Amino acid sequence: MTTTTATAPLINKRAVIDWLGIAPFAIFALMFLIVPTLYLVTGAFLTPEGTFTFKNLADLFTPTILSAYWISIRVSVASSLGGALIGFFLAWAIVLGGVPNWIRSGLLTFSGVASNFAGVPLAFAFLSTLGRTGLVTVFLRDWFGFNLYGTGFNLLSFFGLTITYMYFQIPLMVLILTPALDGLKKEWREAAEILGASTWQYWRMVALPILWPSLLGTTLLLFANAFGAIATAYALTGSSLNIVPILLYAQIRGDVLHNPNLGYALALGMIVITGISNILYIWLRMRAERWQK
Amino acid sequence: MKAQRLGAWIAIAIGASYFIIPLLGTLEFSLRMRRGAYSFDAYESVFADLQFRETFGYSMLMAVLTIAFGMLLVVPTAYWVRLRLPQVRPIVEFVTLLPLVIPAIVIVFGYLRLYNSSSILPLTGSTSGTNALLMFSYMTLSLPYMYRAVDTAMRAIDVRTLTEAAESLGAKWPTILFRCIFPNVMSGVLSGAFITFAIVMGEFTMAALLNRPAFGPYLQLVGANKAYEPSALAVIAFAITWLSMGLIQLVSRFQKSASPKA
Numbered sequence: 001m002t003t004t005t006a007t008a009p010l011i012n013k014r015a016v017i018d019w020l021g022i023a024p025f026a027i028f029a030l031m032f033l034i035v036p037t038l039y040l041v042t043g044a045f046l047t048p049e050g051t052f053t054f055k056n057l058a059d060l061f062t063p064t065i066l067s068a069y070w071i072s073i074r075v076s077v078a079s080s081l082g083g084a085l086i087g088f089f090l091a092w093a094i095v096l097g098g099v100p101n102w103i104r105s106g107l108l109t110f111s112g113v114a115s116n117f118a119g120v121p122l123a124f125a126f127l128s129t130l131g132r133t134g135l136v137t138v139f140l141r142d143w144f145g146f147n148l149y150g151t152g153f154n155l156l157s158f159f160g161l162t163i164t165y166m167y168f169q170i171p172l173m174v175l176i177l178t179p180a181l182d183g184l185k186k187e188w189r190e191a192a193e194i195l196g197a198s199t200w201q202y203w204r205m206v207a208l209p210i211l212w213p214s215l216l217g218t219t220l221l222l223f224a225n226a227f228g229a230i231a232t233a234y235a236l237t238g239s240s241l242n243i244v245p246i247l248l249y250a251q252i253r254g255d256v257l258h259n260p261n262l263g264y265a266l267a268l269g270m271i272v273i274t275g276i277s278n279i280l281y282i283w284l285r286m287r288a289e290r291w292q293k
Numbered sequence: 294m295k296a297q298r299l300g301a302w303i304a305i306a307i308g309a310s311y312f313i314i315p316l317l318g319t320l321e322f323s324l325r326m327r328r329g330a331y332s333f334d335a336y337e338s339v340f341a342d343l344q345f346r347e348t349f350g351y352s353m354l355m356a357v358l359t360i361a362f363g364m365l366l367v368v369p370t371a372y373w374v375r376l377r378l379p380q381v382r383p384i385v386e387f388v389t390l391l392p393l394v395i396p397a398i399v400i401v402f403g404y405l406r407l408y409n410s411s412s413i414l415p416l417t418g419s420t421s422g423t424n425a426l427l428m429f430s431y432m433t434l435s436l437p438y439m440y441r442a443v444d445t446a447m448r449a450i451d452v453r454t455l456t457e458a459a460e461s462l463g464a465k466w467p468t469i470l471f472r473c474i475f476p477n478v479m480s481g482v483l484s485g486a487f488i489t490f491a492i493v494m495g496e497f498t499m500a501a502l503l504n505r506p507a508f509g510p511y512l513q514l515v516g517a518n519k520a521y522e523p524s525a526l527a528v529i530a531f532a533i534t535w536l537s538m539g540l541i542q543l544v545s546r547f548q549k550s551a552s553p554k555a
Contacts, residue, residue, distance in 0.1 A: 035403075036406075093304040113534055116534055170308065271399055
């Protein structure tokens, strides 16, 4: 007892030094991450005069803003589901499909690059491929007499944006899912086969129940990834496609909603949507990791 | 088994064509500037543009500063958390992941309101202040990648033993940090640096809203006004990303082959 009291001040001094060590990080995180976000979150509940209100959140339910959220959610859902599906098959092909090893390492390296190749240049790439004079458009016209734009296709639309987003969604899915598929033990498959299971039964009753947290979790991550993206959409469509990040961009630039605090509410809505999908992703990943030991 | 292999090849073929055709399209389009013949005219036009050189140089400088200051923040923090404060690790890790959760446009919106010219800390009131704010915003964006890269490298070394060995040889903390810890986590520092480089070079939202002459907003401007130059720029941007990622692979491979001997 006496020794504890004697050394207590010393421990305290050490504890102070310990905490001082992460002070730069704490200050940085507060100044450039947490306080700016909280400022917007609190602003969403205030009138321009500074009194508490729910009006800003209620005003989000006006047709323009609702339609922006709706388009954003549709593009994000479509590109994350498409990306997840194709990414799953690619990951499956390189892990279990028996393709040569160089294809596996090649695809993984490429995925590392492509998942970071977003923003403005990605929009240029798709414009020069599927735009009105793009490679594929011209090729289809000259060789097959097929007018792509005659079918109502337009790159500057919901569908075009979805295809473009999938360019970074698919590689992200491949990168995250390949380790999960690597984690499927051969013994499980053999055990299932010995017990007389067909391939379909093995996937439905063994593999997919183990994989679904990874699959669903990664899909949610892709969703949040697409929902917050702006540069590609802005370079592709200008401000003609009314998605939430572009609306927020216009609001920051020139208060198009004529109410600064409504802009904060718009930002809060984005944080809530990406926040929920990320929290679910983290929770599902923890579940998935139980099988990867 | 045969059907499975066939399915795998079909998946690879579809995936590969989806990945490669847009790249071919961009390359082909960028060579089309001269009528009737392929040429490098679009690239010449891009490189001759003074604004290209200025914005490219500006973003390069920003990337270097972001990497330097980011590492000065991240490496000591990761070291300190491992050595002295293991109990706050989950919190620090959670904070470093926040930039992936909060969209960049929301973060910069907060900056613009919090650091405007009529606030206590009017960073956006002056050019140098705005430059600093842009650099801090890039540090925030790259925080998840830098922290993860450094922390992974630190897991491979015994921080405590290294520190105690250095201390018993009489090293002061700057020596421990810069001559003992930094060189040992160099692989993490380098991969964090390259990914930060790729992020900063292409970043659009932060620079556009803070009104700084960076490469990302320049790309957007060219895209809105010219026909062939954007594809040439996209090819250049893709080459930068490819180079950064290739260097990361090289560093990690080098590390793997070096570590058993060390």
